[in-house]
Amino acid sequence: MKTFKAFRTEEINQYFVNTIQEIDKSTLESGEVIIEVAYSGINYKDYLSSRGNKGVTRNYPHTPGVDVSGRIVSDKTNSFHPGDEVIVMGYDLGMNRDGGFAEYISVPASWVLRKPERFSLQQTMQIGTSGFTAALGIKKMLQSGLKPADGAIVVSGATGGVGIWAVQMLSKLGFEVWAVTGKTGVIPMLESLGAKQILNRDEIMAPIEKPLLRPRWAGAFDTVGGETLSSLLKQTSKSGSVATCGNVGGIALSITVLPFILNGINLLGINAADTLMSVREEVWALLEEIAEPLQVSKFGKEITLEQIGDALDQVGKSGHIGRFTIKVK
Ligand SMILES: NC(=O)c1ccc[n+]([C@@H]2O[C@H](COP(=O)([O-])OP(=O)(O)OC[C@H]3O[C@@H](n4cnc5c(N)ncnc54)[C@H](OP(=O)(O)O)[C@@H]3O)[C@@H](O)[C@H]2O)c1
Structure with a gap:
């Protein structure tokens, strides 16, 4: 041929x-x-x-x-x-x-x-860039010191390609996961992946002028950007970490430096495509520990x-x- x-x-x-x-x-x-x-x-x-x-x-x-x-x-x-x-x-x-x-x-x-040995060729693609991006962000969150005992972790865009994996893997690590979604009828699905609370997207996205708000979570995995990321940063507890990978909700942030200089929040940027090969190997090793393709691919x-x-x-x-x-x- x-x-x-x-x-x-x-x-x-x-x-x-x-x-x-x-x-x-x-x-x-x-x-x-x-x-x-x-x-x-x-x-x-x-x-x-x-x-x-x-x-x-x-x-x-x-x-x-x-x-x-x-x-x-x-x-x-x-x-x-x-x-x-x-x-x-x-x-x-x-x-x-x-x-x-x-x-x-x-x-x-x-x-x-x-x-990676644990996965079939099919499973590696069920995971794909979506699951890899989620694991890369989670690896950075763990490296920043975040532990399940610190409090809840919010995942935005929770029913999206990356969000669905972030919910499953953070739950598997023992974190209490709160899923943010704009969809209706997805509560059973998110709960089956381990989410303990479901938050409405509109609540999180509503623009808030105050530079800081009452702390509600220890960290966040944001796939949305824009007002969502701004809001997540303002409500993260002291020394918490927020991983960010996406911009479906916009590229502009409306925040001040206060979450960073008063609360010591870590903003963790994720770029899966350009990840070094040595780091890719570490991320796939983490995926072998915590990714459950059977649970997510359905x-x-x-x-x-x-x-x-x-x-x-x-x-x-x-x-x-x-x-x-x-x-x-
Ligand atoms: N930086 C990187 O390395 C990297 C890697 C992969 C993906 N990404 C980016 O990450 C983002 C998410 O990727 P994905 O594959 O998960 O995308 P996706 O499957 O399209 O999911 C995005 C989710 O965000 C929510 N959403 C959609 N439009 C929204 C809006 N206008 N405002 C707020 N929420 C909205 C929806 O979830 P709900 O309905 O549940 O709210 C949607 O399912 C994209 O921007 C993508 O380009 C970046």
């Missing part, structure tokens, strides 16, 4: 069009390592890339897909052997390098991580390459719950 299937985004007369195409295998030769993709998953960044967002992907035609698990076909650096099970997530995969919505990818060897859906277009439409709409995992081979 000289070609392979890929979900491609093309710019045609200023519109971005997505189709499944046959790609020549010779295009794979530019990379050090060729991987046969077993599974991928859909992240919000893939939605943006498929819609022509030039902040994510500069040049088209392009194959989105920032997460991949699969088997080594060949490696010019001899670091891996054919058949080795590996994962690639982040770096420039699916952004400015053709990504995982395809039967094959080719990447630099330095982006490739051996599959709120997601497994799809095929042909179903990616419809799934991306859903990811772009509000109200979507859980993660799409793509079974490629």
Whole structure:
């Protein structure tokens, strides 16, 4: 076979069009390592890339897909052997390098991580960048000294790809988790993941002018940004920690320095895509201890390459719950 299937985004007369195409295998030769993709998953960044967002992907035609698990076909650096099970997530995969919505990818060897033993190739993609981001934030929270005895931890955007994992993993570590959501009818789902209290998104997002409020929690995992992050910081107890990864609720903060200089709050920034390989290994070791794919993946859906277009439409709409995992081979 000289070609392979890929979900491609093309710019045609200023519109971005997505189709499944046959790609020549010779295009794979530019990379050090060729991987046969077993599974991928859909992240919000893939939605943006498929819609022509030039902040994510500069040049088209392009194959989105920032997460991949699969088997080594060949490696010019001899670091891996054919058949080795590996994962690639982040770096420039699916952004400015053709990504995982395809039967094959080719990447630099330095982006490739051996599959963690506890998980199957399928489970690594049920976790994907969402679960990895949650674990990276939790690792930073633990490093800051936060302990279950300190008090509750709030998770915003709790039914989102990252939030759902943060709720499950923080609960598994013994923290009392309070989940913030804008959705109705999700209380049983959040409670099944370990959430002890469910807070309404509108309450947390309402702009508050005061620089500090009554402390309500020891820490927070924020996936929303904007007024939500500002509000979470103002209500965190002394020496607490707030991890931040997202901006679905805006990029601007309305805070003063007081939470930091009077309450000693740690604001922990998360950037999963550029995480050093040594730290990735530590994060996957933490995931092996605390991630429960069986518990979380039941709120997601497994799809095929042909179903990616419809799934991306859903990811772009509000109200979507859980993660799409793509079974490629
Ligand atoms: N920094 C990193 O390394 C990194 C990695 C992964 C993701 N991210 C970012 O993290 C954020 C969350 O990612 P995700 O994959 O979890 O996204 P997602 O699946 O779309 O979930 C976001 C959740 O936020 C809540 N939400 C949506 N719109 C909102 C609004 N306007 N105001 C307040 N809450 C809103 C919803 O949860 P409820 O309905 O339950 O409230 C939604 O499910 C995104 O901004 C993403 O780009 C960053």
